[in-house]
Amino acid sequence: MSTPLVSVSYVSTAVDAFDDAALAGLLDQSRASNHDHDLTGMLLYRRGRFFQVLEGPERAVDELMAKIRRDRRHAEVRVLLSEQIDERRFSEWTMGYEPIGVPATPPPEGFRDTFADLESDNDRASIRAVRELTVWFRARTSVGA
Numbered sequence: 001m002s003t004p005l006v007s008v009s010y011v012s013t014a015v016d017a018f019d020d021a022a023l024a025g026l027l028d029q030s031r032a033s034n035h036d037h038d039l040t041g042m043l044l045y046r047r048g049r050f051f052q053v054l055e056g057p058e059r060a061v062d063e064l065m066a067k068i069r070r071d072r073r074h075a076e077v078r079v080l081l082s083e084q085i086d087e088r089r090f091s092e093w094t095m096g097y098e099p100i101g102v103p104a105t106p107p108p109e110g111f112r113d114t115f116a117d118l119e120s121d122n123d124r125a126s127i128r129a130v131r132e133l134t135v136w137f138r139a140r141t142s143v144g145a
């Protein structure tokens with residue numbers, strides 16, 4: 001039997017704001033390591049908050065989540081959704097990234113609300129927000145890719 005594929009989505013808060021160089025460093029390191037561990041996913045950073053989706057073999061995802069929880073560059077890691085999946089949603093991205101710049105790239109309409117929804121205490125609302133962001137990310141990054 002093959003190892004189950006899982007997907008974990010979480011939000012967290014940067015301890016010190018990440019500048020472009022810090023984000024680039026994090027992404028370089030993450031992409032190389034994710035490639036080696038058969039992990040894929042997406043990362044958003046906006047105003048000191050992270051939203052990340054990680055997917056891959058259960059064991060690799062669990063091991064990385066344990067490291068991520070210990071990472072002192074951010075805090076308040078809160079898992080919004082953890083589920084088994086039949087197929088990957090980010091198979092082309094070792095870690096897709098969208099800088100939702102302030103003010104360079106205005107967020108898409110509804111994005112702010114969607115991000116706020118992510119942190120809703122209402123589980124159904126936050127799961128819906130995760131799904132919406134996933135769809136948005138895939139549509140956005142495939143344009144002109």
Ligand SMILES: Cc1cc2nc3c(=O)[nH]c(=O)nc-3n(C[C@H](O)[C@H](O)[C@H](O)COP(=O)(O)O)c2cc1C
Pocket residue numbers: 012026029030031033034050052064067068069071073074095
């Ligand atoms: C918001 C955030 C997202 C991260 N995402 C990843 C990732 O996708 N892949 C990865 O290998 N490390 C990621 N890291 C870094 C890990 O926490 C950790 O520093 C890295 O895996 C190296 O750990 P090691 O030196 O113990 O091997 C992330 C860190 C933060 C703060």
